[in-house]
Every structure is written in C-alpha cells, then in structure tokens.
Amino acid sequence: xxxxxxxxxxxxxxxxxxxxxxxxxxxxxxxxxxxxxxxxxxxxxxxxxxxxxxxxxxxxxxxxxxxxxxxxxxxxxxxxxxxxxxxxxxxxxxxxxxxxxxxxxxxxxxxxxxxxxxxxxxxxxxxxxxxxxxxxxxxxxxxxxxxxxxxxxxxxxxxxxxxxxxxxxxxxxxxxxxxxxxxxxxxxxxxxxxxxxxxxxxxxxxxxxxxxxxxxxxxxxxxxxxxxxxxxxxxxxxxxxxxxxxxxxxxxxxxxxxxxxxxxxxxxxxxxxxxxxxxxxxxxxxxxxxxxxxxxxxxxxxxxxxxxxxxxxxxxxxxxxxxxxxxxxxxxxxxxxxxxxxxxxxxxxxxxxxxxxxxxxxxxxxxxxxxxxxxxxxxxxxxxxxxxxxxxxxxxxxxxxxxxxxxxxxxxxxxxxxxxxx
Numbered sequence: 001x002x003x004x005x006x007x008x009x010x011x012x013x014x015x016x017x018x019x020x021x022x023x024x025x026x027x028x029x030x031x032x033x034x035x036x037x038x039x040x041x042x043x044x045x046x047x048x049x050x051x052x053x054x055x056x057x058x059x060x061x062x063x064x065x066x067x068x069x070x071x072x073x074x075x076x077x078x079x080x081x082x083x084x085x086x087x088x089x090x091x092x093x094x095x096x097x098x099x100x101x102x103x104x105x106x107x108x109x110x111x112x113x114x115x116x117x118x119x120x121x122x123x124x125x126x127x128x129x130x131x132x133x134x135x136x137x138x139x140x141x142x143x144x145x146x147x148x149x150x151x152x153x154x155x156x157x158x159x160x161x162x163x164x165x166x167x168x169x170x171x172x173x174x175x176x177x178x179x180x181x182x183x184x185x186x187x188x189x190x191x192x193x194x195x196x197x198x199x200x201x202x203x204x205x206x207x208x209x210x211x212x213x214x215x216x217x218x219x220x221x222x223x224x225x226x227x228x229x230x231x232x233x234x235x236x237x238x239x240x241x242x243x244x245x246x247x248x249x250x251x252x253x254x255x256x257x258x259x260x261x262x263x264x265x266x267x268x269x270x271x272x273x274x275x276x277x278x279x280x281x282x283x284x285x286x287x288x289x290x291x292x293x294x295x296x297x298x299x300x301x302x303x304x305x306x307x308x309x310x311x312x313x314x315x316x317x318x319x320x321x322x323x324x325x326x327x328x329x330x331x332x333x334x335x336x337x338x339x340x341x342x343x344x345x346x347x348x349x350x351x352x353x354x355x356x357x358x359x360x361x362x363x364x365x366x367x368x369x370x371x372x373x374x375x376x377x378x379x380x381x382x383x384x385x386x387x388x389x390x391x392x393x394x395x396x397x398x399x400x401x402x403x404x405x406x407x408x409x410x411x412x413x414x415x416x417x418x419x420x421x422x
Contacts, residue, residue, distance in 0.1 A: 007420040008334060011136035012412055015405060018128045022404050025049070026124040027097040033086030033115045035103050036151035039064040042084045042123065046148050049127050053134040055146065058169055062160030066148040067169055070134055075142025076174040076418040079358075080129065080411050081351055082122035083152035089116040092394035117391045118181035118369060121398050123148060125179070125407030132412055133419075140419035143171055147354070155200075155312045158353035167358055175323055176355040176362040177414050179407060182345075183390045184368035185375045187402040189331055189410050190342035191365035193324040197317035198247070198275035199282055200348035205230070205270040205293055206307040209300070214262035223268035224257050226300045230270065230293055231255070237288045242281060249275040249346055250285065275346045277316065286310075314348035320361035327363050330417040334409065342366050347391065365414075367406050369398025 025045070034042050043064045050057050055068035064084070088105060090112035091098045101113040130146040151157030179189075207230065209223035231252050242248045250272060257268035272289065276282040293306050331339040342365065355362035368375075370388055378387040389395035 004416065004420040005333065007139040008413055008416045010139050011132050011416065012409055014132050014135050015128070015408060018131050018408070019405065022124050022128045022408070023400055025127065026120055026400060026404060029120040029123060030095075030115050031097045031099055033099050033101055033113045033120070034084075035088065035105060035113055036085040036154040036157065037063050038103065039084045039150050043148065043150075046084070046123060046127065050130060050146065053131045055130065055134070061166060061169070062150060062157060062162075062164045064150040065157070065161045065164075067166070068130065068146040069170070070130070070137070070144045072137045072143065073141040075140075077143040077145065077171050078415045078418050079145040079147055079170075079173055079176040079354070080126055080415055081147040081149055081176065081178040081354060082126040083119045083149045083157065083351075084123055085119060085151050085153050085157070086113050086115045087117060087153055087392060088112065089114040089392065089394050091116070093397040095397055114394065116393060116396050117153065118396070118398055119152070121181045121369065121403055121407055122179065124404055125411055128404070128408040129411035129415070132408070133415065140416060141421070142419045144415060144419065145170060145173070149351075149354075152350055155314050155350050158350040162353060162357040166354070170358070173358045173360045175418055176358065176360055177327070177411070178351045178362070178364045179410055180349070180364070180366055181369040181398050181403060181407065182366040183370055183388050183396070184366065185372040186368045186370055186399050187372060187406050188338050188340055188368040189335055189365055189406060190340040191319060191324055191328060191331075191363055192342050192344070193319050193321045195277040195316055195318050196342070196344060196364060197349050198249070198277055198344075198346050199316040200312070200314040201274050201282065201286065201310055202312040203272045203274075203286070203289060204309040204311065205272065205289070206267055207270070207293065207297055208267050208302050208304045208306070209265070210303055211266035212264045214264055217264060220264040221301050221303060222264050223266065224264070226296060226302065227255055227257060227268040227270055229300070230296050233292045233296060234272065234289065237285055237292070241284065241288055246281055247277055247344060247346070248281055248285060275348065277344065314350055315352045315356070317349050317352050317364050319363045323361040324363040326417050327365065327414045330413050331410065334413045365410065367403070367410055369403045371399045
C-alpha cells in the first residue's frame with residue numbers, strides 16, 4: 001500500500017484517460033436533459049458506464065435512481081452522490097451542444113428542458129471519479145457507493161430513494177459526500193462547517209373575498225386588495241421579527257386573482273418562499289406568515305378563513321464539523337490556493353435526507369464553473385451579479401474544463417480521505 005497523498009496522486013493519474021470520454025458524455029448529457037422523475041435515459045447511460053467499471057449496479061431506486069457499489073476489502077463505506085434532473089428552462093447559452101429538448105411536465109404542459117443547474121456536471125464528475133477509483137482499487141480499501149439521485153429540483157428525489165429501501169441495499173455507511181457547481185471561478189473548490197445551504201419552504205396561500213362587478217366595489221370584499229396588503233406586510237417579517245444577525249429570505253413569487261379588469265374575483269392565491277438556517281427561525285417565520293395573513297383577512301372582512309399549503313420543502317444542509325474538517329484538509333493539501341472558504345448559500349438541497357436516513361455524518365461543497373478570466377473581469381468592474389449567469393438561468397453554462405477535472409478530483413480526494421491508508 002502507498003501513503004495517502006501518494007495514493008490520491010496515483011489514482012488521479014488516470015484522469016487523462018477518462019477526460020476524453022467524460023467531456024463527450026457531458027456534452028451529450030447537456031444536450032439531452034430530462035425533467036425530475038423522467039431521468040430514464042440519463043439513468044440508463046449512467047448504469048451502463050458503471051457496469052463497465054465493475055460495479056454492482058441497482059437501478060430504479062426511487063423511480064430512476066441508480067446505486068452502484070464497489071466492494072474493495074475491509075474499511076469505511078463512503079457514499080458519493082450526484083443529482084441527475086434538469087429544469088423547465090429554455091436554453092439561451094448559444095453552445096453548439098445546447099439543449100433543444102421539449103418534454104411534458106407533471107401538469108401535462110409541454111415545456112423546454114435544460115441542465116440549468118449543472119447536474120450534468122455532477123453526474124459526469126461522479127462517473128469519472130467512480131472509474132478512477134475502480135481502476136486504482138489497489139491503492140485504497142473499503143467500499144465505495146456511487147449514488148445518482150433523481151428529482152432534486154422537486155425536493156422529493158432523495159426521500160423517494162430512502163423510502164424505496166436505499167438503506168437495505170447498502171452496507172453500514174460511514175460518511176456521505178456531495179458537491180454542486182456554482183457561479184464561481186472554475187478550478188476552485190470550497191466548503192464550510194455548519195449550516196451551508198438554507199432550508200426552504202414554499203407556501204400556497206388562498207384568501208377569500210366576495211366577488212362583484214368592478215363598478216360596484218361596495219358590494220365586494222376585494223381579494224386583490226387583500227393580497228396586496230398581505231404582500232406588503234409579509235416584508236416586515238425578516239426586517240422586524242428576525243434578529244439582524246440571523247440570515248433569512250422571504251419572497252412572494254406569485255399572485256393569481258381574477259380574469260377580467262371589471263370583475264372583482266372571489267379569491268386570490270399567493271405563493272411565498274422562505275429560506276432559513278435554523279429550525280427556530282423557520283418555525284417563527286411560518287407562524288408569522290399565518291398570523292399576518294389571518295389578521296389581514298379579518299381586517300378586510302373576508303367571508304372565510306384563509307387556506308395554507310406547504311410544498312417543495314427542503315431540509316437545512318448542515319455540514320458536520322469533523323467531516324468537513326477532514327475534507328477541507330484533504331482539499332487544501334491537493335488544491336492549495338484553489339481551495340477557498342465557501343460562504344453560506346441561500347440555495348437549497350435535499351441531499352441531507354440521505355445521510356439523515358442512514359444516520360451518518362456528511363459534508364457538501366461547492367466548485368466553480370465560470371471561466372476564470374470572465375469571472376475576474378466581472379469582479380474587477382463590480383459586475384459579478386450583472387454579468388455572471390447563476391444556477392437556474394437560461395445562460396448558465398459551466399465551462400467544460402477545468403470544471404469537470406476539478407469536480408472529478410474533488411470527489412476522489414474527498415473519498416480517499418476515508419478510503420486511503422494513512
């Protein structure tokens with residue numbers, strides 16, 4: 001057996017051999033995205049690649065999830081996870097391999113489809129890491145689990161895999177690891193201990209009025225005015241009820257009411273989204289929304305109580321301190337100055353459902369996907385927010401390299417922090 005650092009270098013020495021097929025695989029995957037719970041072709045391609053690497057492959061977990069296990073002697077069991085689904089976004093990157101795919105969503109609507117969040121990077125990097133670790137199996141000992149998850153974008157893919165018996169497929173797991181490409185300079189990686197990605201909750205709020213002709217508002221209880229007052233009051237929750245040093249976001253992203261300018265409708269529907277980093281703050285904000293909406297309905301003389309429905313709920317991603325320190329140390333040793341502290345992100349993820357169900361620690365990190373020169377120019381002019389496309393944008397397109405190399409290296413380095421000899 002070699003030493004840990006030498007083992008990592010030796011395993012990653014095969015990257016030149018995987019790079020060519022990874023780049024081709026990535027471009028193909030980017031050009032052929034699939035919506036949440038529809039990742040059938042993606043899963044098939046993933047499973048075929050893994051079988052070629054000698055893995056024990058399980059398909060159809062949680063719908064379209066793929067779990068590949070490589071037993072390689074005694075030692076820790078490490079889970080590496082990637083998400084596979086794309087978004088209903090029409091691509092505007094101008095790339096030669098841009099998606100032109102259209103698909104039918106769960107509501108029966110035809111929508112454009114794009115890998116606007118970089119899940120194609122995650123899949124490709126994990127496939128490369130899985131192959132490198134299989135090819136270099138004489139340099140580590142333990143069990144590697146490569147887990148490809150569906151439906152992260154709808155917040156229920158991880159739970160679907162758990163509910164479909166994920167734990168029964170696996171030996172006793174020691175640690176779970178995952179990553180996400182971000183609008184940062186390609187070639188960089190970073191993580192942080194503690195809360196990293198916010199918890200997220202979406203709430204559908206239906207308020208009720210009394211409909212009437214637009215010329216006779218005195219005969220109505222106008223739910224449009226009621227909804228407008230609610231939107232204004234909700235803005236005071238973060239600014240007046242949450243401590244200034246506690247990050248939180250509340251956005252009302254949708255209001256639907258009425259069908260015609262001269263008809264006062266009988267109800268309005270608002271959809272709000274909140275992001276929090278602690279359970280007390282999460283509870284306080286949800287309670288405040290209900291309190292304010294109910295009070296505004298009473299003030300307007302609403303004929304019935306409002307309805308509240310929670311959906312698209314994501315857990316807090318709260319990185320384990322010891323696990324994060326171990327991964328950060330390995331990153332610093334391998335990447336040097338390219339390993340940078342990662343600030344908290346107000347994005348949300350369902351990855352933590354998996355280690356929570358397996359009762360194991362985890363850490364989650366970010367890697368950059370933006371051309372470094374492009375990013376530096378934007379930063380020098382104070383225009384990062386204006387000029388750098390972010391995840392879920394129709395223009396979000398991680399550069400192929402060094403993004404894929406870095407994502408592949410990060411997964412190998414992190415896994416080997418447990419699997420390689422010390």
